[in-house]
Amino acid sequence: MAYQPSPSLAGSSLPPLSRPELAEARRVRAVELFEEGVSNAEIARVVGVCAESVRRWRRVWEEGGASALRRRAATGRPxxxxxxxxxxxxxxxxxxxxxxxxxxxxxxxxxxxxxxxxxxxxxxxxxxxxxxxxxxxxxxxxxxxxxxxxxxxxxxxxxxxxxxxxxxxxx
Known part of the structure; x- marks a missing residue:
């Protein structure tokens, strides 16, 4: 077996977004839409998640604001x-x-x-x-x-x- 750089990453100056970064970007976009008064169903369609996730995010946002939906530092062993x-x-x-x-x-x-x-x-x-x-x-x-x-x-x-x-x- 041999390991080599993935062709899609070779020569790329910017690393791709990780899954946690993508998830956070979705939540940040959802917050922007919450503040504009967009419905949960429309937000779910726009950010590509299920409506239940948007309902959960809205509850967290209403209780703790936008910072409550930010990504937290990874726990566990460094x-x-x-x-x-x-x-x-x-x-x-x-x-x-x-x-x-x-x-x-x-x-x-x-x-x-x-x-x-x-x-x-x-x-x-x-x-x-x-x-x-x-x-x-x-x-x-x-x-x-x-x-x-x-x-x-x-x-x-x-x-x-x-x-x-x-x-x-x-x-």
């Missing part, structure tokens, strides 16, 4: 790698696996974990490496094609055109 370390890891991974002493230029979870430990000193589990790659770095799983190096396309075409009809006639 990430092992800060943003600067993640960027260091990104730069190291973009050099390629061979630059880090691996025989083939393919990234596996184990190899990425070894590079993370080497450049940051932080040991990550396989699951944490996966979350780092797919979540914080925006990379996706890429599988190499299974094809023999010795494969000769012209010889295969010749065989299909000449040998296969001969074999098929012989039945």
């Amino acid at each position: 990430p092992k790698l800060d943003d600067a370390q993640v960027e260091t890891v990104r730069a190291a991974l973009e050099q390629g696996a061979q630059a880090h002493g691996f025989e083939a230029d393919l990234w596996t979870l184990e190899r990425v974990g070894a590079v993370v430990e080497r450049v940051t000193g932080v040991v990550l589990s396989r699951a944490s490496v996966w979350r780092l790659l797919t979540g914080r770095l925006g990379w996706s799983l890429q599988r190499p094609e299974r094809r023999a190096v010795e494969r000769d396309e012209s010889e295969i075409a010749r065989w299909v055109a000449h040998e296969w009809p001969r074999i098929k006639r012989g039945r």
